[in-house]
Amino acid sequence: MRFALLGAGVGTLTLFSLHGQGGVRSGLPLPALVAIAAVTGVAAWYARRSWWPLAVVGAVAYAWLVLWPPLLVATYFAGRSLRGRGHLAAYVGGSGVAIGLSVAVGQVHGGTYAIVTGAFGNTLVMALAMIGLPLALGLWTRARREVLAAARERAERLEHEQVMRAEQARAQERARIAREMHDVVAHRVSLIVLHAGALEVRAADEETARAAALIGGIGREALTNLRDVLGVLRSPPSPGQAGDLDRLRPPPTLDDLDRLLDQSRALGIAVTRHDEGEIRPVETTVERTAYRVVQEALTNVHKHAGDVGTDVRLRYGPDALEVEVRNDAPGAAREELPGAGWGLVGLRERVELLGGTLRTSAEDGGGFLVRARIPG
Structure with missing residues (x-):
């Protein structure tokens, strides 16, 4: 144009x-x-x-x-x-x-x-007007364009180098975290599995043997999940390596919820599951998040309340899945297990990423309630 x-x-x-x-x-x-x-x-x-x-x-x-x-x-x-x-x-x-x-x-x-x-003067003026000035303007325009192109190329190169340095720093930090998890967490969980196996063999009664077997099974499952996490940390996936993730153990969904509840029951917690509304399929991410809500809530029951009655309620709505975990008040003061205190914080972030809400509150009778609403 x-x-x-x-x-x-x-x-x-x-x-x-x-x-x-x-x-x-x-x-x-x-x-x-x-x-x-x-x-x-x-x-x-x-x-x-x-x-x-x-x-x-x-x-x-x-x-x-x-x-x-x-x-x-x-x-x-x-x-x-x-x-x-x-x-x-x-x-x-x-x-x-x-x-x-x-x-x-x-x-x-x-x-x-x-x-x-x-006339010589006219010729000189015409030469400057027809050749000198436009030639100088053209040279200046070309020089300016080249300077801008060089500056743009330099900026792109610096941005690329910055991204590469950030990726390298992230990779080093992931490798450090993986080493720490392997040297500390994996080692301690392995010791738990070994001692549980020894206790199962040497148990004097059947109930102790069953508890030891349950502890060993949970520990081995934790080691498997930890090994998967370490693999992801050490080898961050790229677009061409998507198949590597397929070989990892798939994250648990609501189909695995009964097994989680059975583990809690085996540890002495009276867990009751209630499904309300018309059960319908929901997205996999919603199922995984709902599973993690129940898992974290039951973990807190183990830590802070002990063997108390707990109700797990799944309520299927037309546009959302509601998860509710309510436990009774602990019978007596007990020594709480150590924890970092970030479980519910991370859980709230996970729920909010899906556009949902997570609410926690103490009950009047001394119990505790965890309620999550996840769109889907």
Whole structure:
């Protein structure tokens, strides 16, 4: 579009110049003037592909008719496009030849042509206007464009390096966390499994053996889950390695909820499950989050309340799944198990990521309530 406008502008200026408005008036008939203006306009429009035709038309038109618009525009494109001093010197020399020919042609025509082209001062001014100024403007435009391109490339390179450094720092931190988890957590859980196995073998009664077997099973499951997590931490997945995650144990969903409740019952907690509403399939992420809500709530019951009655309620609504875990008040003061205190915080973040809400509150009778509403 802009080159079409450029062509129209050059053609119009050419026609005005040939009529003596801003140039030397030509004695050619009007159809010839219109044809010359059309040729210069087309050459200017074609400059989007190559500016050499415009330069040739400009040199011929100036030498013949002292026609300045096409030569001026061609010189600007020369400054923008030519590389190397040799090419620039060749173009300036060619333009100088065109100006010299205009002097000779002016002497032949006589009159206004001779006055405009024959005087040294006029020739010098025309040379500066037709060659010097547009060439300098073209060179400045090209230099500015190159500086901006270099600055943009440097900014992109710095951004890429910053991203790479951040990725490297994340990878190092993931590797450090994986080492700590392996050296501390995995080692301690392995000891628990080993001692539970020894207790199961040496147990004097069947109830103790069953409890030891349950502890060993939970410990082995924890080791399996920990090994999966360590694998993800040490080898962060990339788009081409999506299949590696498929080999990991899938995260638990509501189908695994009964097994979780049975483990709590085996530890002495009277857990009762209630399903309300029309049971329907929900998204996998919703099921996983609901499972984690129940898991964290039961873990807190083990830590803070002990063997108390607990109700787990799943309520299926038309647009959301509500999970509610309510436990009775503990019968007596007991020593609480150590904890970091981040369980419910992380659980709330997990629920809110899905657009849900998590509320926790103490009951009047001394119990505790965990309620989550998860859209889906």
